[in-house]
Amino acid sequence: MSLVTRLTYALPHRFLSSLARSLAYSKHPKVSRWLIDTVTRKFGVDLEEAANADPRSYDSFNAFFTRSLKPGARSAHVDADSILMPADGRISQCGPIRNGEIFQAKGRSFTAGELLGSAVDAQPFADGVFATVYLSPRDYHRVHMPWTGTLTRTVHVPGRLFSVGPNAVRLVPRLFARNERLVCHFDTDFGPMVLVMVGALLVSGVETVWGGVEIPQYGHKITEKRYENGITLERFAEMARFNYGSTVIVLLPAGVATLDPSLHAESPVRLGQRLATLLRR
Known part of the structure; x- marks a missing residue:
């Protein structure tokens, strides 16, 4: 088992997740922009599909992360079954x-x-x-x-x-x-x-x-x-x-x-x- 996986057994999971929540909902511009820029760059987020493609317009990281898509960006399979x-x-x-x-x-x-x-x-x-x-x-x-x-x-x-x-x-x-x-x-x-x-x-x-x-x-x-x-x-x-x-x-x-x-x-x-x-x- 990797060291990182071993560490997850000992980490204070809920505390870290609560901390992440505080950061995700922060409306401080420097915090939200840093998080949005980091995730966009690291994971190659495609904002062209987003209803709002301007990463600077989201007031928090969570608003960016749960963004909606443009109408028609996804559709249901045509087969009714x-x-x-x-x-x-x-x-x-x-x-x-x-x-x-x-x-x-x-x-x-x-x-x-x-x-x-x-x-x-x-x-x-x-x-x-x-x-x-x-x-x-x-x-x-x-x-x-x-x-x-x-x-x-x-x-x-x-x-x-x-x-x-x-x-x-x-x-x-x-x-x-x-x-x-x-x-x-x-x-x-x-x-x-x-x-x-x-x-x-x-x-x-x-x-x-x-x-x-x-x-x-x-x-x-x-x-x-x-x-x-x-x-x-x-x-x-x-x-x-x-x-x-x-x-x-x-x-x-x-x-x-x-x-x-x-x-x-x-x-x-x-x-x-x-x-x-x-x-x-």
Whole structure:
């Protein structure tokens, strides 16, 4: 295990992430410009796609980081039976969920029950499919709906805040089932669908379109919110955003869809492309 990864076990994760949040929301021009310039240069951010292409016009790093795109910069796949990619980024892993096990990296996996914080909630996905999408600092950081769904519950699962970069994914056991995360449960016309917003080291927070800021506050126990009347979000509609690079995981139940055969670990992906093809409703 690398020295950097070893250090992440000992680092005060929440303190560092709270500090990063303070910097990200700072409206001091020197702070925000330095952060924006550094990330733009280091990660090659393409501002031509942004609704606002002037990096100097953002009043904070977070405003820049969660920037919207120009109309038409992304579009939903034309095939109406296509379940959509929820975000820009790259595939960390994708494939079948085998007897409730989700593959993380060579020699490493975790269970759907661990990820969702409930063995009961995991049962519909025991032999389904999953896709883990990593958003790097250069990417568009809003997450959109793969399919039309009605929100029924969110579950805030407390945990650590390890990095979710490639090295950590290879080296940290059960990484995505250990990090702080927000599990979003949807009912669809094909059955249940789950999107998991996974926090990470130096992530300032997770926000949803229905509830605003969800993380932080960082949790110490599993917290559930129920939406008795439901909140319906259409296919391709924005659902949430990260305030720094992280990971979103999509779970689909067995017999519902087949993943697009072009997808594999390390595949670069764009919001709206085909994630999977629906088999039934």
